[in-house]
Amino acid sequence: MPSIKKFQVTFDCADPERVARFWCEVLGYVVPPPPDGFATWDDYDRSLPPERQGAGFVCQDPTGEGPRLYFQRVPEGKVVKNRVHLDVRVGTGLVGEERLAALQAECTRLLALGAVRERVLLADEYNESCIVMQDIEGNEFCLD
Structure with a gap:
């Protein structure tokens, strides 16, 4: 092994x-x-x-x-979407409105640090809600 x-x-x-x-x-x-x-x-x-x-x-x-x-x-700037990104796990074990509230609270904290919120992906029959964000240089990550 x-x-x-x-x-x-x-x-x-x-x-x-x-x-x-x-x-x-x-x-x-x-x-x-x-x-x-x-x-x-x-x-x-x-x-x-x-x-x-x-x-x-x-x-x-x-x-x-x-x-x-x-x-x-690196000398070049970011020009396309990341091929790999981090999922920051803040809603683990939460579902529905409780999960969305936890994600929104963390999003608010990170916005104050210079992050950018791209979009909120609401829960569907397959996935729970998450928030797609960017760090201070535009690298995508998700609050999950």
């Missing part, structure tokens, strides 16, 4: 630290301590060659259970 592998999710973006800190707020993740020998991430960043400064940033689940998120600077 193959062993279970740890993985990280990598986001291409223009401003890695800004996007990472947004996702810390969304998921309750934290920025890990800076590498040994550096008091802060800014100190570490300044030690890099100029072209590498600000090129990446990380956030992680403080419990160690969820995947690490890595944000890397």
Whole structure:
């Protein structure tokens, strides 16, 4: 039987630290301590060659259970819909109006952080309601 592998999710973006800190707020993740020998991430960043400064940033689940998120600077902007997206599970176990209320409350919190609501998909005979959103650089995700 193959062993279970740890993985990280990598986001291409223009401003890695800004996007990472947004996702810390969304998921309750934290920025890990800076590498040994550096008091802060800014100190570490300044030690890099100029072209590498600000090129990446990380956030992680403080419990160690969820995947690490890595944000890397790329020169091109986002132009098409994501092929992969995160489903942020805030309505687990809820149905109907109770679920929709929980999704709307989380949507309101994330709008204040700079997220954008694209659309609400209401429950049908196959799926429960969800809200399609975008992060601060336009990457789609769902409140589910």
